[in-house]
Amino acid sequence: MSNIVLYGIDISPPVRACLLTLRALDLPYEYKNVDLLAGEHKTEEFLKKNPQHTVPLLDDDGTLIWDSHAICCYLVDKYGKSDELYPKDLVKRAHLEQRLYFDASVLFMSLRNICVPYFYKQVSEVPQEKIDNIIDGYTHLEKFLGDNPYVTGDTLTIADFCCAATASSLPAMLPIDPEKYPKIIAWLARLSELPYYQEANNEGAEKYINILKDVFTIV
Ligand SMILES: N[C@@H](CCC(=O)N[C@@H](CS)C(=O)NCC(=O)O)C(=O)O
Known part of the structure:
Protein backbone atom coordinates (compact mmCIF):
# COMPACT_ATOMS: atom_id res chain seq x y z
CA MET A 1 0.00 0.00 0.00
CA SER A 2 1.37 3.41 -0.91
CA ASN A 3 1.21 6.56 1.16
CA ILE A 4 1.88 9.01 -1.62
CA VAL A 5 1.31 12.75 -1.57
CA LEU A 6 1.92 14.81 -4.70
CA TYR A 7 2.26 18.57 -4.24
CA GLY A 8 1.46 20.51 -7.37
CA ILE A 9 -0.71 22.74 -9.48
CA ASP A 10 -2.46 21.31 -12.49
CA ILE A 11 -1.41 24.00 -14.98
CA SER A 12 2.22 22.93 -14.43
CA PRO A 13 3.55 20.56 -17.12
CA PRO A 14 5.99 18.70 -14.82
CA VAL A 15 3.21 18.16 -12.30
CA ARG A 16 1.06 16.69 -15.06
CA ALA A 17 3.88 14.33 -16.10
CA CYS A 18 3.76 12.93 -12.55
CA LEU A 19 -0.04 12.71 -12.60
CA LEU A 20 0.17 10.73 -15.85
CA THR A 21 2.67 8.33 -14.28
CA LEU A 22 0.58 7.88 -11.13
CA ARG A 23 -2.50 7.20 -13.24
CA ALA A 24 -0.67 4.82 -15.61
CA LEU A 25 0.53 2.85 -12.58
CA ASP A 26 -2.96 2.99 -11.08
CA LEU A 27 -1.53 4.17 -7.78
CA PRO A 28 -3.62 5.78 -5.05
CA TYR A 29 -2.31 9.20 -4.04
CA GLU A 30 -3.30 12.38 -2.30
CA TYR A 31 -2.97 15.61 -4.27
CA LYS A 32 -2.12 18.83 -2.44
CA ASN A 33 -2.56 22.01 -4.42
CA VAL A 34 0.26 24.55 -4.08
CA ASP A 35 -0.72 28.07 -5.13
CA LEU A 36 2.50 29.37 -6.66
CA LEU A 37 1.12 32.85 -7.31
CA ALA A 38 0.18 33.14 -3.62
CA GLY A 39 3.74 32.07 -2.74
CA GLU A 40 2.76 28.80 -1.06
CA HIS A 41 5.94 27.20 -2.43
CA LYS A 42 8.07 29.72 -0.50
CA THR A 43 6.60 29.03 2.94
CA GLU A 44 8.93 27.68 5.62
CA GLU A 45 6.96 24.44 5.68
CA PHE A 46 7.30 23.85 1.92
CA LEU A 47 10.96 24.94 1.81
CA LYS A 48 11.77 22.37 4.49
CA LYS A 49 10.46 19.72 2.11
CA ASN A 50 11.90 21.20 -1.10
CA PRO A 51 14.53 23.95 -0.72
CA GLN A 52 14.40 24.44 -4.52
CA HIS A 53 10.74 25.53 -4.05
CA THR A 54 9.46 23.79 -7.17
CA VAL A 55 6.45 21.65 -7.88
CA PRO A 56 5.97 18.77 -8.40
CA LEU A 57 7.16 17.48 -5.04
CA LEU A 58 6.54 13.88 -4.03
CA ASP A 59 6.25 12.81 -0.42
CA ASP A 60 6.22 9.02 -0.28
CA ASP A 61 5.81 8.22 3.37
CA GLY A 62 8.50 10.75 4.30
CA THR A 63 10.75 10.17 1.28
CA LEU A 64 10.88 13.53 -0.47
CA ILE A 65 11.66 13.76 -4.18
CA TRP A 66 11.39 16.70 -6.50
CA ASP A 67 11.92 17.16 -10.20
CA SER A 68 9.24 15.46 -12.23
CA HIS A 69 11.73 13.28 -14.10
CA ALA A 70 13.21 11.88 -10.90
CA ILE A 71 9.70 11.38 -9.50
CA CYS A 72 8.46 9.45 -12.55
CA CYS A 73 11.54 7.18 -12.55
CA TYR A 74 11.16 6.52 -8.82
CA LEU A 75 7.47 5.71 -9.06
CA VAL A 76 7.92 3.12 -11.81
CA ASP A 77 11.00 1.55 -10.19
CA LYS A 78 9.25 1.30 -6.83
CA TYR A 79 5.64 0.54 -7.76
CA GLY A 80 5.54 -0.63 -11.39
CA LYS A 81 4.22 -4.16 -11.86
CA SER A 82 6.58 -4.32 -14.86
CA ASP A 83 9.44 -2.14 -16.10
CA GLU A 84 7.59 -1.24 -19.30
CA LEU A 85 7.22 2.46 -18.51
CA TYR A 86 10.89 2.73 -17.45
CA PRO A 87 12.84 -0.23 -18.82
CA LYS A 88 15.70 -1.71 -16.79
CA ASP A 89 17.59 -2.71 -19.96
N1 LIG B 1 12.77 20.47 -13.73
C1 LIG B 1 11.68 20.65 -12.79
C2 LIG B 1 10.98 21.97 -13.09
C3 LIG B 1 9.93 22.28 -12.04
C4 LIG B 1 9.41 23.69 -12.19
O1 LIG B 1 10.10 24.59 -12.73
N2 LIG B 1 8.18 23.90 -11.71
C5 LIG B 1 7.59 25.21 -11.72
C6 LIG B 1 6.10 25.13 -12.01
S1 LIG B 1 5.87 24.60 -13.70
C7 LIG B 1 7.75 25.81 -10.32
O2 LIG B 1 7.61 25.13 -9.33
N3 LIG B 1 8.06 27.11 -10.24
C8 LIG B 1 8.23 27.77 -8.99
C9 LIG B 1 9.65 28.15 -8.70
O3 LIG B 1 10.56 27.76 -9.45
O4 LIG B 1 9.87 28.86 -7.73
C10 LIG B 1 10.73 19.46 -12.85
O5 LIG B 1 10.69 18.80 -13.88
O6 LIG B 1 10.05 19.19 -11.84
Whole structure:
Protein backbone atom coordinates (compact mmCIF):
# COMPACT_ATOMS: atom_id res chain seq x y z
CA MET A 1 0.00 0.00 0.00
CA SER A 2 1.37 3.41 -0.91
CA ASN A 3 1.21 6.56 1.16
CA ILE A 4 1.88 9.01 -1.62
CA VAL A 5 1.31 12.75 -1.57
CA LEU A 6 1.92 14.81 -4.70
CA TYR A 7 2.26 18.57 -4.24
CA GLY A 8 1.46 20.51 -7.37
CA ILE A 9 -0.71 22.74 -9.48
CA ASP A 10 -2.46 21.31 -12.49
CA ILE A 11 -1.41 24.00 -14.98
CA SER A 12 2.22 22.93 -14.43
CA PRO A 13 3.55 20.56 -17.12
CA PRO A 14 5.99 18.70 -14.82
CA VAL A 15 3.21 18.16 -12.30
CA ARG A 16 1.06 16.69 -15.06
CA ALA A 17 3.88 14.33 -16.10
CA CYS A 18 3.76 12.93 -12.55
CA LEU A 19 -0.04 12.71 -12.60
CA LEU A 20 0.17 10.73 -15.85
CA THR A 21 2.67 8.33 -14.28
CA LEU A 22 0.58 7.88 -11.13
CA ARG A 23 -2.50 7.20 -13.24
CA ALA A 24 -0.67 4.82 -15.61
CA LEU A 25 0.53 2.85 -12.58
CA ASP A 26 -2.96 2.99 -11.08
CA LEU A 27 -1.53 4.17 -7.78
CA PRO A 28 -3.62 5.78 -5.05
CA TYR A 29 -2.31 9.20 -4.04
CA GLU A 30 -3.30 12.38 -2.30
CA TYR A 31 -2.97 15.61 -4.27
CA LYS A 32 -2.12 18.83 -2.44
CA ASN A 33 -2.56 22.01 -4.42
CA VAL A 34 0.26 24.55 -4.08
CA ASP A 35 -0.72 28.07 -5.13
CA LEU A 36 2.50 29.37 -6.66
CA LEU A 37 1.12 32.85 -7.31
CA ALA A 38 0.18 33.14 -3.62
CA GLY A 39 3.74 32.07 -2.74
CA GLU A 40 2.76 28.80 -1.06
CA HIS A 41 5.94 27.20 -2.43
CA LYS A 42 8.07 29.72 -0.50
CA THR A 43 6.60 29.03 2.94
CA GLU A 44 8.93 27.68 5.62
CA GLU A 45 6.96 24.44 5.68
CA PHE A 46 7.30 23.85 1.92
CA LEU A 47 10.96 24.94 1.81
CA LYS A 48 11.77 22.37 4.49
CA LYS A 49 10.46 19.72 2.11
CA ASN A 50 11.90 21.20 -1.10
CA PRO A 51 14.53 23.95 -0.72
CA GLN A 52 14.40 24.44 -4.52
CA HIS A 53 10.74 25.53 -4.05
CA THR A 54 9.46 23.79 -7.17
CA VAL A 55 6.45 21.65 -7.88
CA PRO A 56 5.97 18.77 -8.40
CA LEU A 57 7.16 17.48 -5.04
CA LEU A 58 6.54 13.88 -4.03
CA ASP A 59 6.25 12.81 -0.42
CA ASP A 60 6.22 9.02 -0.28
CA ASP A 61 5.81 8.22 3.37
CA GLY A 62 8.50 10.75 4.30
CA THR A 63 10.75 10.17 1.28
CA LEU A 64 10.88 13.53 -0.47
CA ILE A 65 11.66 13.76 -4.18
CA TRP A 66 11.39 16.70 -6.50
CA ASP A 67 11.92 17.16 -10.20
CA SER A 68 9.24 15.46 -12.23
CA HIS A 69 11.73 13.28 -14.10
CA ALA A 70 13.21 11.88 -10.90
CA ILE A 71 9.70 11.38 -9.50
CA CYS A 72 8.46 9.45 -12.55
CA CYS A 73 11.54 7.18 -12.55
CA TYR A 74 11.16 6.52 -8.82
CA LEU A 75 7.47 5.71 -9.06
CA VAL A 76 7.92 3.12 -11.81
CA ASP A 77 11.00 1.55 -10.19
CA LYS A 78 9.25 1.30 -6.83
CA TYR A 79 5.64 0.54 -7.76
CA GLY A 80 5.54 -0.63 -11.39
CA LYS A 81 4.22 -4.16 -11.86
CA SER A 82 6.58 -4.32 -14.86
CA ASP A 83 9.44 -2.14 -16.10
CA GLU A 84 7.59 -1.24 -19.30
CA LEU A 85 7.22 2.46 -18.51
CA TYR A 86 10.89 2.73 -17.45
CA PRO A 87 12.84 -0.23 -18.82
CA LYS A 88 15.70 -1.71 -16.79
CA ASP A 89 17.59 -2.71 -19.96
CA LEU A 90 20.71 -0.53 -19.97
CA VAL A 91 20.48 0.72 -23.55
CA LYS A 92 16.70 1.26 -23.50
CA ARG A 93 17.05 3.14 -20.23
CA ALA A 94 19.89 5.30 -21.60
CA HIS A 95 17.81 6.27 -24.64
CA LEU A 96 14.81 7.02 -22.48
CA GLU A 97 16.87 9.14 -20.11
CA GLN A 98 18.20 11.16 -23.03
CA ARG A 99 14.57 12.13 -23.75
CA LEU A 100 14.00 12.99 -20.09
CA TYR A 101 17.07 15.26 -20.03
CA PHE A 102 15.94 16.74 -23.34
CA ASP A 103 12.61 17.62 -21.77
CA ALA A 104 14.23 18.96 -18.59
CA SER A 105 16.90 21.04 -20.28
CA VAL A 106 15.52 22.02 -23.70
CA LEU A 107 11.76 21.64 -24.09
CA PHE A 108 10.58 22.60 -20.62
CA MET A 109 13.19 25.36 -20.27
CA SER A 110 11.93 26.99 -23.48
CA LEU A 111 8.54 27.26 -21.77
CA ARG A 112 9.76 28.20 -18.30
CA ASN A 113 12.01 30.98 -19.65
CA ILE A 114 8.94 32.70 -21.05
CA CYS A 115 6.31 32.01 -18.43
CA VAL A 116 8.33 32.75 -15.27
CA PRO A 117 9.00 36.41 -16.22
CA TYR A 118 5.30 36.74 -17.06
CA PHE A 119 3.86 35.12 -13.93
CA TYR A 120 6.18 36.86 -11.48
CA LYS A 121 7.01 40.17 -13.21
CA GLN A 122 4.20 40.55 -15.78
CA VAL A 123 6.76 40.62 -18.63
CA SER A 124 4.75 39.92 -21.77
CA GLU A 125 7.31 40.91 -24.41
CA VAL A 126 9.12 37.81 -25.64
CA PRO A 127 12.38 38.16 -27.57
CA GLN A 128 12.41 36.18 -30.83
CA GLU A 129 15.35 34.11 -29.55
CA LYS A 130 13.11 32.61 -26.86
CA ILE A 131 10.60 31.60 -29.52
CA ASP A 132 13.50 30.14 -31.51
CA ASN A 133 14.25 27.91 -28.52
CA ILE A 134 10.71 26.50 -28.76
CA ILE A 135 11.17 25.94 -32.50
CA ASP A 136 14.42 24.06 -31.77
CA GLY A 137 12.57 21.90 -29.26
CA TYR A 138 9.72 21.09 -31.67
CA THR A 139 12.22 20.34 -34.46
CA HIS A 140 14.21 17.91 -32.31
CA LEU A 141 11.09 16.24 -30.97
CA GLU A 142 9.73 15.74 -34.48
CA LYS A 143 13.02 14.03 -35.44
CA PHE A 144 13.12 11.91 -32.28
CA LEU A 145 9.67 10.58 -33.07
CA GLY A 146 10.72 9.51 -36.56
CA ASP A 147 8.44 6.69 -37.65
CA ASN A 148 7.81 5.48 -34.12
CA PRO A 149 4.56 5.83 -32.20
CA TYR A 150 6.36 6.96 -29.03
CA VAL A 151 9.40 9.10 -28.26
CA THR A 152 11.66 6.15 -27.49
CA GLY A 153 10.26 3.66 -29.99
CA ASP A 154 7.41 1.18 -29.98
CA THR A 155 6.29 1.40 -26.39
CA LEU A 156 4.81 4.06 -24.18
CA THR A 157 7.17 5.22 -21.42
CA ILE A 158 7.53 7.99 -18.86
CA ALA A 159 9.54 9.89 -21.50
CA ASP A 160 6.27 10.31 -23.41
CA PHE A 161 4.56 11.63 -20.28
CA CYS A 162 7.30 14.17 -19.57
CA CYS A 163 7.74 15.39 -23.15
CA ALA A 164 3.98 15.41 -23.87
CA ALA A 165 3.07 17.36 -20.75
CA THR A 166 5.44 20.10 -21.95
CA ALA A 167 4.68 19.86 -25.69
CA SER A 168 0.93 20.07 -25.08
CA SER A 169 1.47 23.29 -23.09
CA LEU A 170 3.91 25.07 -25.41
CA PRO A 171 1.12 26.16 -27.81
CA ALA A 172 0.46 28.83 -25.16
CA MET A 173 3.52 30.51 -26.69
CA LEU A 174 3.75 28.96 -30.18
CA PRO A 175 1.20 26.72 -31.91
CA ILE A 176 2.47 23.36 -33.17
CA ASP A 177 2.32 23.83 -36.93
CA PRO A 178 0.79 20.61 -38.37
CA GLU A 179 2.65 21.14 -41.67
CA LYS A 180 6.04 21.28 -39.98
CA TYR A 181 5.44 18.93 -37.09
CA PRO A 182 2.90 16.29 -38.20
CA LYS A 183 4.53 13.61 -36.06
CA ILE A 184 4.21 15.63 -32.88
CA ILE A 185 0.54 16.28 -33.65
CA ALA A 186 -0.11 12.57 -34.34
CA TRP A 187 1.79 11.50 -31.21
CA LEU A 188 -0.18 13.89 -28.96
CA ALA A 189 -3.41 12.60 -30.53
CA ARG A 190 -2.24 9.02 -29.87
CA LEU A 191 -1.55 9.80 -26.22
CA SER A 192 -4.94 11.50 -25.90
CA GLU A 193 -6.50 8.06 -26.42
CA LEU A 194 -5.16 6.89 -23.06
CA PRO A 195 -8.11 6.63 -20.67
CA TYR A 196 -6.53 8.83 -17.99
CA TYR A 197 -4.84 11.36 -20.30
CA GLN A 198 -7.63 13.92 -20.58
CA GLU A 199 -7.98 14.31 -16.82
CA ALA A 200 -4.31 13.99 -15.91
CA ASN A 201 -2.91 16.20 -18.66
CA ASN A 202 -5.21 17.85 -21.17
CA GLU A 203 -7.47 19.67 -18.73
CA GLY A 204 -4.47 21.36 -17.09
CA ALA A 205 -2.80 22.03 -20.44
CA GLU A 206 -5.97 23.67 -21.77
CA LYS A 207 -6.20 25.82 -18.64
CA TYR A 208 -2.55 26.84 -19.04
CA ILE A 209 -3.02 27.72 -22.71
CA ASN A 210 -6.19 29.72 -21.98
CA ILE A 211 -4.41 31.79 -19.33
CA LEU A 212 -1.46 32.60 -21.59
CA LYS A 213 -2.56 32.41 -25.20
CA ASP A 214 -3.13 36.13 -25.84
CA VAL A 215 -0.65 37.72 -23.49
CA PHE A 216 2.66 37.53 -25.35
CA THR A 217 4.09 39.89 -27.93
CA ILE A 218 7.18 38.79 -29.82
CA VAL A 219 9.84 41.54 -30.06
N1 LIG B 1 12.77 20.47 -13.73
C1 LIG B 1 11.68 20.65 -12.79
C2 LIG B 1 10.98 21.97 -13.09
C3 LIG B 1 9.93 22.28 -12.04
C4 LIG B 1 9.41 23.69 -12.19
O1 LIG B 1 10.10 24.59 -12.73
N2 LIG B 1 8.18 23.90 -11.71
C5 LIG B 1 7.59 25.21 -11.72
C6 LIG B 1 6.10 25.13 -12.01
S1 LIG B 1 5.87 24.60 -13.70
C7 LIG B 1 7.75 25.81 -10.32
O2 LIG B 1 7.61 25.13 -9.33
N3 LIG B 1 8.06 27.11 -10.24
C8 LIG B 1 8.23 27.77 -8.99
C9 LIG B 1 9.65 28.15 -8.70
O3 LIG B 1 10.56 27.76 -9.45
O4 LIG B 1 9.87 28.86 -7.73
C10 LIG B 1 10.73 19.46 -12.85
O5 LIG B 1 10.69 18.80 -13.88
O6 LIG B 1 10.05 19.19 -11.84
